[in-house]
Amino acid sequence: MTKTTTNSPDINYPELVEKIKSWGKELGFSQLGITDIDLSKHEKALEQWLANNYHGNMDYMARHGLMRARPAELEVGTVRAISVRLDYLPTQAKCAKILKSKNHAYISRYALGRDYHKLMRKRLQQLGKKITDYFEQLEDNNFNFRPFVDSAPILERPLAEKAGLGWVGKHSLLLNKEAGSWFFIGELLVDIPLPISIPDSPNKSSVANDCGSCVACLKICPTQAIVEPYVVDARRCISYFTIESPDPIPLELRPLMGNRIYGCDDCQLICPWNKYAKLSLEGDFQARHQLDEITLLELFSWSEDHFLDSLQGSPIRRIGFQSWQRNIAVALGNAPYDINIVTALEQKLTTASAMVAEHIQWALSQQNEQNLEDNKNANSRLNARLIRSIEKGLPRDA
Numbered sequence: 434m435t436k437t438t439t440n441s442p443d444i445n446y447p448e449l450v451e452k453i454k455s456w457g458k459e460l461g462f463s464q465l466g467i468t469d470i471d472l473s474k475h476e477k478a479l480e481q482w483l484a485n486n487y488h489g490n491m492d493y494m495a496r497h498g499l500m501r502a503r504p505a506e507l508e509v510g511t512v513r514a515i516s517v518r519l520d521y522l523p524t525q526a527k528c529a530k531i532l533k534s535k536n537h538a539y540i541s542r543y544a545l546g547r548d549y550h551k552l553m554r555k556r557l558q559q560l561g562k563k564i565t566d567y568f569e570q571l572e573d574n575n576f577n578f579r580p581f582v583d584s585a586p587i588l589e590r591p592l593a594e595k596a597g598l599g600w601v602g603k604h605s606l607l608l609n610k611e612a613g614s615w616f617f618i619g620e621l622l623v624d625i626p627l628p629i630s631i632p633d634s635p636n637k638s639s640v641a642n643d644c645g646s647c648v649a650c651l652k653i654c655p656t657q658a659i660v661e662p663y664v665v666d667a668r669r670c671i672s673y674f675t676i677e678s679p680d681p682i683p684l685e686l687r688p689l690m691g692n693r694i695y696g697c698d699d700c701q702l703i704c705p706w707n708k709y710a711k712l713s714l715e716g717d718f719q720a721r722h723q724l725d726e727i728t729l730l731e732l733f734s735w736s737e738d739h740f741l742d743s744l745q746g747s748p749i750r751r752i753g754f755q756s757w758q759r760n761i762a763v764a765l766g767n768a769p770y771d772i773n774i775v776t777a778l779e780q781k782l783t784t785a786s787a788m789v790a791e792h793i794q795w796a797l798s799q800q801n802e803q804n805l806e807d808n809k810n811a812n813s814r815l816n817a818r819l820i821r822s823i824e825k826g827l828p829r830d831a
Contacts, residue, residue: 443571449564450628456563457517460556463616463711464518464609466596466630470511470622472502475591482664489668491677497586504587508579508622513629515560515621516589516596519553520711521546521718522615526830527725528702529823532692532816535768538729538761540749541672541696542615545720548748552717553582553619561621575625582619593618597630600642603662604650604700610643613710614701643706650700653819655689655812659700671697675760676752681788687763687795689812692729694760695749702823710830721747729768730777733761758789766796775800 450467457465476499488494494501505511521543531539543549557580568576581587590607594600598618599609606614631640644662651659658669667673671693674682682690701707713719720726722743735743737754744750749757758781765774775797782793824831 443573444568444625446626446628449567452567453515453560453564453627456560457515460559461519461715462517462556463520463612464598466516466593466598467627468514468516468592468595468597468629468631470504470514470592472504472588472591472595475588476502479588485666487660487664487666487668489673489678490680491667491673493586501586501588502591504592504622507585507587510577510624511579511622513623513625513627514592514596515623515627516593516598517553517557517560517619517621518593518598518609518612518616519549519619519715520612520616520713521549521715522710522713522830523719523725524712525720525725528698528827529820529831531726532820532823535692536728536730536771536774537692538695538724538727538732538764539691539693540724541693541698543617543718544695544748545718545724546715547717547721547746548750549617549718550582550584550748552715553617554580554584557582557619557621561623564623576623578621578623580619580621582617587620589618589620592620594640595629595631597640600640600644601663602642602650602704602706603644603648604654604659604704605663605665606701608644608704608706610706611709611711613707614704615707615710615713647705649703649705653699653703653815653822655691655697655699655815656686671699675756679753679756681791682759682763684795687792688767688799690760690763691767691812691816692764694729694732694757694764695752699819702827703819705826707830708826710827729761729764730773733758733765733777733781755786755789758785759792762789762792762796766792766799768800770800 454465479502483495500506523545526542531537561578565576590601593607599607602608608614656669658665660666671690675695740754740757768774778793778797782790785793
């Protein structure tokens, strides 16, 4: 985009909004809202978060700085953001079942199926094309758009909040009264002055925050990564160091990972609002290759070629084989003692990279400690509490 479309008297913008909502529904989006792009009130918090180095080694977060709160600097001419939601919870989530099974791999539920980035981006592109066609029918070519799905320096959740899709919860994820938090969000930045979903007023500038006094997500986080309400220190987050970081996993955090090898859903699983979560209607988001119920040993036996072939089209593939083996090695170290685990670790040690080998050595030492379970009693209690909560509060997804 290079310019902003003015408010043309020839265009019925309220009618266009209704068409956009209808097109969004046709494309499979669970919800759609429109907002202005003023995120200035989030700039101070963003600066403080970066100053605290809570972004870890995600250098791109600091590199773009306050541009993340200024969409018009990212895409010149932008005046509105069309924000969309797409539910992803698989029909058989098995969350408690796998967290209980310490010799199985727990993979964040969003990553069990195909990569959401391409699917959502394609649909946002299609939505933009439909709006383009609408303008062309009016012989007006003054429309430009750009889709984003977790792919640009932009504060997506505050935009989605302003668009009426929910509120940012204390775990920093977006929450919706009717849909919990098991959904993806994306944006279409546009240069037309569409009416916004929630008009600015002193009393109603966004969806009401209904976290109330609940702090369940802060208490359940195994690594205490939610350092205060609405603030996450990525450097302590299991999702960060199993997905984003290529570095060795901090020693003090390894026992706290349990069997989580890719991401972590604990703060969502404990959240009371997820009893209202919608199951995904997308076949692409259902589990592939039995990733929802597969043993750590089976995954650890994969060669790099098998890893690349089996996870073609999966978001997991982007972390690379080394991080994959690193994560599984730690989970094997946390599993109950098993001579088969020890044998697999020792065999892999001969061919592993130096970084992976260090994690294998740690796992071997954990396996060989007679009092391994005694050392983990506190974390086991926390995990047991989470499992009981899932079974009681989210029986469908347990």
